[in-house]
Amino acid sequence: MLRAGTRRSAKVFTKTIYPLECIAVNMVYGFVMVQSRTGMEQEVWKKLRKLSGVTEVHPLFGEYDFLLRVTSDDPDGMARMIVNDIRTIEGVLATKTLLAASFGPEPL
Secondary structure (H helix, E strand, C coil), rough: CCCCCCCCCCCCCCCCCCHHCCCHHHHHHEEEEEECCCCCCCHHHHHHHCCCEEEEEEEECCCCCEEEEEEECCCHHHHHHHHHHHHCCCEEEEEEEEEEECCCCCCC
16 A cells, blocks of 8 residues: 555666756756667666666667666767767667757756
């Protein structure tokens, strides 16, 4: 039974989740879908969780094995993180990146 003020949630492997209103306006955030080598999912998951800039790691079933929520100070920093940190993890086969959109001074 749930008590007032509590809620049940799906078990998700996350690091700190920052509410959107706490993210600076000039901060870039997005989502990275990661494909990993069969049998290496758990090792890849452990390494992805430790990366700075990766705020959430969601294991998936399907074409991609993980969905990451990532943040960076600028687009170049995000590109460096994806190319130098995520793609170099042993067992990562491919990534697909989706940048979050904004329609004004506030992030969505």
